[in-house]
Amino acid sequence: MAKKKEVTVEERLRALYDLQLIDSRIDEIRNVRGELPLEVRDLEDEVAGLNTRFEKLEASLEVINNDINSKKNLIEEAKALIKKYNEQQKNVRNNREFNSISKEIEYQELEIQLAEKNIKEYKAQIEQKKEVIAETKDRLKERQNHLKHKKGELDAILAETEKEEEALLKKSDDYKDSIEERLVAAYTRIRTNVKNGLAVVPIERGASGGSFFTIPPQVQMEIASRKKIITDEHSGRILVDAALAEEEKEKMDKLFSKL
Structure with missing residues (x-):
């Protein structure tokens, strides 16, 4: 040897x-490169977070619209029952039956009032959410543009330095092996x-x-x-x-x- x-x-x-x-x-x-990689990572996280928020807001809008439709259906059903009860009242045999049907009509009218109140509240929520969605959309667009700009900066620096850095890292390892x-x-x-x-x-x-x-x-x-x-x-x-x-x-x- x-x-x-x-x-x-x-x-x-x-x-x-x-x-x-x-x-x-x-x-x-x-x-x-400085803080650019960290900036890009933070911006990517922020954009992902805004996208998630935007999707959740859109989904919640859909839920509210479904709730409005449910209340509208409830109103139509209540109106149909009121019509039915009004017809029944014409054929009652005594006051007890008349009063009983009157209570049912009153109950359905209250159901309609409550559903209309709920629809009004839901519509107010929709307006609020639409404002938040518009703000989120603007913020998302602005952050995406900023991310694109920063990624462009980072890519340009990487294109200039990556090859040299890789070669230097290999040289550094070679020297360490020789010492x-x-x-x-x-x-x-x-x-x-x-x-x-x-x-x-x-x-x-x-x-x-x-x-x-x-x-x-x-x-x-x-x-x-x-x-x-x-x-x-x-x-x-x-x-x-x-x-x-x-x-x-x-x-x-x-x-x-x-x-």
């Missing part, structure tokens, strides 16, 4: 910084804990990149010697010297331009 090539500290540092440059480029691409696990784990942990996602930074004007804490000259010399992996005592970031950083940046810029 072939012996695995020994990787020097400098090679590890270069690979880690290259990985950082790749991941930072992915971050840039995702920042360009020993403990270093990848440390890199990932630091990257997760820092605000800008920078886990590996160069020395800039005597301080670690993005920091104001000066690094002692002796430590700067150790970093420049590339003999061991050194982290910033304040931020925990892995440090590389400016010359190495510049060399790797030039190399990676050429790689990015091909993607």
Whole structure:
């Protein structure tokens, strides 16, 4: 079995910084998209909710119209009964029968009054619902247009960046596979804990990149010697010297331009 090539500290540092440059480029691409994917998702949810509301309102209108028809049928039935009872009253044999039929007629007349009152209330409900339906329809149309616009924006950005992002993600995985696990784990942990996602930074004007804490000259010399992996005592970031950083940046810029 072939012996695995020994990787020097400098090679590890270069690979880690290259990985950082790749991941930072992915971050840039995702920042360009910004909140758009979330906006689109929220708008899709809102449109779906408005559609559901619109359907429920339409269904409730149908229910009210059915109720109105039921009441109209009840009125017709009551009128038919009143007509029938009026005919029966002409042939009654005594006052008791007359009074009994009169009560039935009175009851049916009350049923008609109540049904007419219900129909009036239902019609008022229909007018109210029609107003809400019109408002919902307008809101739905406006949200659909807004969603279409935002989707167009997102699709345009995705068309520009998706291919590059996929290629960069693959490169990131390739680099992680080539670096020993403990270093990848440390890199990932630091990257997760820092605000800008920078886990590996160069020395800039005597301080670690993005920091104001000066690094002692002796430590700067150790970093420049590339003999061991050194982290910033304040931020925990892995440090590389400016010359190495510049060399790797030039190399990676050429790689990015091909993607």
